[in-house]
Amino acid sequence: MVMLYNMAMIIHMAMSNTNMARQIHAAGFERLLIETFRRIGGRVRQPARDAHPRPDLIIAARRKTYAIALKRSSEGRRDRLIPLLAQAVLQARAMASSLPGRAVPVAVVAAGRITPAAAAQAKQFGAQFAPETGIGLIDAQGLRVFAGHGLEMLDAQPARPIRRPRSAPAQRLPQLFSDLNSWLLKILLGQSIPEAALSIPRAPFRNASPLAKAARVSVMTASRFVRQLENEGFLNGRAESLELVRVKDLLERWAAANQRAFRDIPVRWIIKRDERQLMAALRSYAARGAGKVPVRCAAGLFAAADALGFGFVHGVPPYIYMESLDSDVIRRLGLSTDDAERRTDAYIRVPDNPEAVFRAAVVRDGLPVSDILQVWLDVSIHPARGREQADEIRQRVLRPLWSKPR
Secondary structure (H helix, E strand, O other), rough: OOOOOOOOOOOOOOOOOOOOOOOOOHHHHHHHHHHHHHHOEEEEOOOOOOOOOOOOEEEEEEEEEEEEEEEEEOOOOOOHHHHHHHHHHHHHHHHHHHHOOOOOOEEEEEEEEOOOOHHHHHHHHHHHHHOOOOEEEEEEEOOOOOOOOHHHHHOOOOOOOOOOOOOOOOOOOOOOHHHHHHHHHHHEEEEEHOOOOOOOOOOOOOOOOHHHHHHHHOOOHHHHHHHHHHOOOOOOOOOOOOOOHHHHHHHHHHHHHHHHHHHEEEEEEEOOOOOOOOOOOHHHOOOOOEEEEEEOOEEHHHHHHHHOOOOOOOOOOOOOEEEOOOHHHHHOOOOOOOOOOOOOOEEEEEEEEHHHHOOEEEEEEEEOOHHHHHHHHHHHHOOOHHHHHHHHHHHHHHHHHHHHHO
16 A cells, blocks of 8 residues: 555564564554663653644754654565655654744654664665655664764664575566656556546557557666566466556555655745746746756646646645756746745655656646656655545546456
């Protein structure tokens, strides 16, 4: 399932310890986190009853207030930790901004056992995509890894080394939801989605070769993608052309993987404007034509949902997808990054998967807009009623993809 904004209060976690196998409750990790902060004089503060969103923990320590979003993972692998960390970052930011004063957002992920390598990778993810947010990884073995806002002093190593498996690790397959794979997946999924909502080549594809040609990727890339779909049971082996099956499961896995694929930069108006004027500026920028703009841009998330006719949530700052940060383009859109953390009017989102985002984008009345599949992926984890917007798209666009008769 797509990661839910309100997590269940208790997550049962299987501990692969040679001496015991026990379950850790969510409250247990919360206590571990409180004890960790007490090493630097931390004390728990109670949030106001009407606080929304409500932090999992508020801890005061060293003249700072930390608004903490705590997530629990059933496993300590990188592919489980990072999606949860991305969600915790979003929640921690929202929680911190709802508190009086200048609270520090802290995203923490806990698991029964986390290897130092997986913790280091998650820490690197935080440093790259959320440098303004404190990051923490803790486990029941004693591992404590923190970064940002002076939290590194909380670091600790497990009481005893983690045993490495004797067997050689299985050979890793290419990531199913990599940038180009996501583009190819949009092509296969989107054949019945209206062209006004998704820009893709439309045709039946007998095998990887015609798919590669239509998608403008190498035959090797398409072949690997098709082979992995087959290996994981997502292709109908009896069909004459490439036909997806178990689409609901595939979409849920894709949504979970997408949670690590972005970096948001807050921006503010240079001169006070509104979302309508921002979309007009983006329309003017795009009018230069494909290949003539410095970087590709498109409206994203809720603004894109509105443009595509699926808007359901209002009042959220607009998001603009930008292929790479370019100060000249940001200024041309009437925006600035100066002092934007304090007064945020919009967000620039830099994707890890630019080809999947921009190749599938559509143009509505001259405005470049993220495609409907991308919008669904993006809003699914957004704390500002993102689940409701995602459900609207799910009912109107995605459900027919797995319920249509064969």
